[in-house]
Amino acid sequence: MISAQSGLRQQWNIVSPDADAESVTRLAREVGCPEAIALLLMSRGIVDASTAKTFFNPSLDDLIDPMLMLGMPEAVARIQQAVRGGEPILIYGDYDVDGTTATVLLKTAIERTAAKDRPAVVTYHVPHRLREGYGMQTGVLGTAAASGVRLVISVDTGIRAFAAADEAKALGLDLIVTDHHLPDDVVGVPNAIAVINPAQEGCGYPFKSLCGAGVAFKLAHAILSAAAETEEERSKLRNSLIPSFLKLVAIATIADSVPLEGENRVIVALGLRELRNPVQPGLRALMQVAQIPANRPPTATEVGFRLAPRINAAGRMDIASEVVELFLTRDSERASTLAEKLNRLNDDRRATEAKALEDIETRLVCLRGDDGVFPAECIVFDDPAWHRGVLGILASRIVDRTGRPALVLTHEDGHAHGSGRSIDGFHLLDALTAVHTEGDALFTKFGGHAHAVGFSLPSGSVEALQTRMRTYSSSLLNGALLAPPLECDVELSFHELTSEFFDWLTRCGPFGVGNPEPVFVTRRVTLSADVRLIKERHICLQLFREDEPARFSALGWSRATDWPSRCAEMGLQRGSVVDIAYRLKCATNPQFPGLELELLDINLS
Missing domain, CATH: 3.90.1640.30 (inorganic pyrophosphatase (n-terminal core))
Incomplete structure (x- = not known):
């Protein structure tokens, strides 16, 4: 893949579990799942039926004392x-x-x-x-x-x-x-x-x-x-109070992007289940304004992209204590008022973010080298016009766009306030600690973890921060970090992508950091029609395999990859034969129900 952020061809790394076909068949039989799911489990280190059944059926007993x-x-x-x-x-x-x-x-x-x-x-x-x-x-x-x-x-x-x-x-x-x-x-x-x-x-x-x-x-x-x-009190605690508490813990766990493995996966799986049709007025009102259906548990994606931004909007744009009031109130009318306010604040946040992103995009164009590649260093941008409430989001957007760690700052009364986000393999808190102690102390305050940090420093020290971060990061950021291989789970044929397979795949969730949504590879698929553009930015491919009856739509969303340019570069047209890496999705358009593919990469066969 020619990535929009790096200009480097991305390799595909298909995880090969240390298991023979007989072991895969045995695990599938003992669990009762398709062999492709058994292979997926093994690729993630789940090799016996007992562990698999626990994985598929998390319970309160899995919570640690x-x-x-x-x-x-x-x-x-x-x-x-x-x-x-x-x-x-x-x-x-x-x-x-x-x-x-x-x-x-x-x-x-x-x-x-x-x-x-x-x-x-x-x-x-x-x-x-x-x-x-x-x-x-x-x-x-x-x-x-x-x-x-x-x-x-x-x-x-x-x-x-x-x-x-x-x-x-x-x-x-x-x-x-x-x-x-x-x-x-x-x-x-x-x-x-x-x-x-x-x-x-x-x-x-x-x-x-x-x-x-x-x-x-x-x-x-x-x-x-x-x-x-x-x-009686212990029974109420186990059967009522703890499950009820897990709703909010699940929301926070998803929003904070901690690994969805081990106890976190148990918390989120149980919490999402409890979020179906909640009775607490604030949570119910918030799910309504976020347009999350009440007749089923929400997905981790819905929590991460619909609920969490509205909760965060209060702290970013106004007074976060109103979130606490929202979740504590028993007054349905007050809850609706607060939920609507969070919704408006989220709209304000999006508008503020969009305005800053226009400026950032201009800067990124100037930052590219003649070869179209961004420098191998941490990107540090600052602007006094940027709102402090959206700095973390802006840093995340830069990371998505460039594949580089990023620090984003704004200024107020002689002080710079910043947030940072990182890539896998580059420990951002360690980086801040290193540059802080390199000479004269830089920061008045900083903290965080490997992937996200917050900090403040005198405005006059921002240039020193840029210089030290450039020196520190350029010594560590190499090709392996800047152009990591696309981690793929299993190579499949189209005939294996059935509704039963998708149901089992859903049970492998909730997906997130530490338990990423599986990526599949299918080779030698043929375009049955020319590439169709969607809103001039995205693409839709109609695909089939010569030896199989199944046909699928594959959608490419141009977030980090310029899909129209990519397809034009490869000369894709009706009859082209390609290998694809993708995630399996359930179509959201009621006019075209069924399964569809979300493209992550494509190569000519």
Whole structure:
């Protein structure tokens, strides 16, 4: 493939499981699935029927005991003490999907553990992205202490909040940190009565990739379990409360792009199931404005591209605390009002993003070399006109367009604020750590993980950031990272693409990072008609194989690949014989039901 972002031909890497045909047939027979699905399972390391059946049937029993997490016993005991003593508790959240849903989960759980005649006093603070920025602020802690708060619990933030932790101690506040971001390798973790983060050193929790809401859910699960004293209460916890909580955890897990494997896949699979026709007014109203049908569980794609952007829009464009209110309110009218506001904010976000992308596209054209290839370095763009709320999205778009890691910044009152996104194999937080310590310290604040970071620095230091990132990244970004092979799962014939196969394929989901949607290869297929353009940007091919009756439409969406130019370059026309790499989809147009192919790459046979 000649990729629009790299100018390099992409190779296809078809995963070959270490199994013979007899083993594939045996697994298919024992599981009851098509052999192509058995081959797909083996290509992903699932080689026996027992593991396969667990994979296809995730259950609450697959959730890991939260008490295995370092710091959990101390956190549970301190929260119980606060609830029983009537101490005011502050939950310190964050302004994205992960942080707001985590706030809702923990507030709800703590309140449920209180006695009916003595309700828990739980407030929350969700920072304003523009006025406060990311992370715990000492001023907020001072206000909380003055109001009588004695226990602060962070969610999805705090793992590097060393100054805030010291301030909390000086104010007489007990602090519990729950977070999933990577701790500081040198300093360690903040001084708190408990730090709950599976990524911290010494934590024996076996699954390390929970999102922030996932970690908060673990604390919620632990305190609810501790409060359940009778068999009836334990039954209600298992059969009602935990499944209900998993709805929001699933949304956050998908939105935060953590790997959908292990416990995360269990959380999302169960949570999506519970999202069918929700009764909570806010969630129901949000799904309605996002046009997600209520008669079936939503897909991970619908959550990621319809629900999550509307939730994030509040933090990006306005006040994220309204998301917490949306998910806590029992007033259907208020819920509808808030959901409609999130919908409008998302429209505003899209318009703001589109305007900035026009400028970015112009810059990218200038950045290409004479050979049409982008430099082998991290791209750093800044503009004071760009809205801070969309910087992460803009960085993602640059990565999609160029195949390079990207940092995008804007300026305000002498300070630059930025977000970054990366590619596989280039650890972005390590990169920021390296350039920060290369000479004079660059950042006033930074954090994140391998694929996503946030940071701030003086505006006058942006040029130094560009220079250091260029030097650091160019030494690491090579051909293998910039033009990775297209990972393909199984080579199939058209006759294997049946409705039964698609049903089994759907059960292999939910798909996302760590459990990518399978990519298939079919060779020597023939175009039964000339290439059809869709809106001058996309393409539709009609394909068949000479030895098979099945025919399929294959759609090429021009996001990172200029499909019309690609087809013209290869001279594709009726009768052309090609090899294709694709994903299998169910057609969304009711006039043309059935299965269709989403093209990822195409080569002449």
